[in-house]
Amino acid sequence: MPSHEDMVRAVERYVEAFDKGDARMASDLYADDATVEDPIGTPIHQGRDAIHAFYSMSMQAGAKLRLDGPVRTGGDYAAFAFTVLVDFGGPKEIEVIDTFKFDGEGKVTEMRAFWGPANMRAVDA
């Protein structure tokens, strides 16, 4: 099981991947057959290729992440609150909480993103 520090580092790399617009850096955090459900309740992206395509698309919209408070970890999970800054018909902020489930190698096997329309708002440019 990865340590607290390992899981925090993965979250920090995830944020950094968006900063750099590097979809490969994000998808490399995942295990081969991982799943991504973002937002929760929508169809799941399964496998690293599908996940890579999903992040490529998100990053084309220029999405950046700003962590809101410390990463919580317990068992083989990390959970973290953040705000997404994205240009989508004008600048928007989306408030999100993600959970990552890790395997023994420290790769993410399951990501779920908790947010919906009520968590998105327009912001001044």
Next chain:
Amino acid sequence: MPSHEDMVRAVERYVEAFDKGDARMASDLYADDATVEDPIGTPIHQGRDAIHAFYSMSMQAGAKLRLDGPVRTGGDYAAFAFTVLVDFGGPKEIEVIDTFKFDGEGKVTEMRAFWGPANMRAVDA
């Protein structure tokens, strides 16, 4: 499926239940056969009686919750970040993220609390 507002109200009642030290108010948010996993990775409390006993014990330690940022909702889930203030051999703060899954009646069927030892720290009285 409950609305965003319904789910936010349930979270607010949960916080209020701790403020009042009212374990029944907390356990009444749950469906009959709901599950609580707190912290994640530990044995699950199943059924409203077991959940009520769990909250009674937590509240005896005087735990209070302070929300950290807005409640995120998507599909039939809510996720929220908060800090627990508790006296446990001296005042402590624990940073937690909870997820609630709701049924069609607006009752919580599954709660998972994401936190671990690294999210707990002593604070000045």
